[in-house]
Amino acid sequence: MDVYEESYPVGFTAVDESGYLSMAAAFDYFQEAAIRHAEALGVGRAPMAEIRQGWVLSRMSVLMEKRPRQEEQITVRTWPRGWEKLFAIRDFDILDRAGIPIVRARSCWLIVDIDKRRPLRPQATMEKLPLNEGRDSLADGGSSLETMEAAGYHPEKLGERRAAYSDIDFNGHMNNARYVQWIQDITDPDALTKAKAMRLDINYLNEIKLGETMEIRTVSVPQGTFIEGRRTGDGQAAFRAKLRLNPAV
Template sequence: MDIWQETFPLRFGNIDRSDRLTLAATFDFFQEVAISHAESLGVGREAMARTGQGWVLSRISVFFERRPQWGETVTVRSWPRGWDRLFAVRDYDIRDASDTPVVRGRSNWLILDIEKRRPLRPQAVMGTLPLNEGLDALPGGAGSLDARDDLGKAGERQARYSDIDYNGHVNNARYIQWIQDVTDAGVLEQANQMRLDINYLSEIKSGETIELWTAPISGSDAPNEPPPARAIAYEGRRREGDQAVFRAELRVFGGS
């Protein structure tokens, strides 16, 4: 199937106090449909492992046009979009009952040589998959984020059992929970529209302690979107060695 889709009712665990879909739950949905589609296309976990390869999420951007509410039934879709240099590109959207896209996303993946831990050129894998030309969920998304020198420490987290996935490192959606937890709850609960961009820079293993650093972004906007009411930069750093393991930027548009 060129486009994979699954339908989900929004349940209690998918929402916050505003009764609406959270960022972290959205990343969970996107992860599940991407895995299902890769398996269907013959490039899933076990098929890639047989050739000594694996998928690694490098960047993803998500934009909420509207935050669906508890009790709504939504359709989560995903599709490959070819490649850009070393990155395999995959798009997403979430559609409401009227088939209107309310959340849109774009991700960049690396195909990794598992033994050497080095990225491979994606054409050999992506060239066999549908290109879905013109089906651009979030043009300009999933870009690179620069390091900042104005960040202040907002907290820290130690990677525990519940953070670690099958691959033995912190799952991509758990980073989003960490970001949510160092953000003012009112900012997230009141957001009508929002955009999150995140770059995954290094895997985090069980037991590692990560310092979480944040700073407001001033005078910032994103292409094809209104100026944000609030914008925040984030960086996760290893406590030992001060190495950056992720960078992210959140932009919130409007409030309830």
């Protein structure tokens, strides 16, 4: 099973007020597909846990060139794409009814030693999986986002947000798609609903646990909005993201 795919209509809870797929819902779709494909390939949560290893999402980039609308039939696909240094690469896309890719994504994962909490070299695991050479969905995705200060910007504190029960997943920390919901919640809702296309690049830097409070900092620049969440307790950055609405594609 080199490429995993599943088809279904866009559901009611996956759209925003515009009636079109939200970015957070796309992350949900990709997360579920990646889990099921990893299980089918024998590298899902249970077999990895048996050898005291686990998957940690480190970076993800999603480009929605066209947003599918509610009840539109779509096909979600995902496939492994080998590795680069410490990162295992997994690509995704969403096809419309005509089979045309309208959403494209790339993710970078770390394989970690559960006991030592350290990343491992991914070759031993990834060499057993399909390489899908030449099948690039979003080849420019997965890069590291520098701090806003390093980029020459001066962020402002937008507010604080506390990780609540509904943010936490089976692994005991905030789910990757919930970060995207937070980003949506601090973005101008009118701009989001009117956007015909969008791109989000996000780096997951430190896990967020139940009850932890994040200071949300943002800065708007011509090419988009930078968003960063820092733990109020120790000042450590938990995530860093860049959102672009209606980007040139």
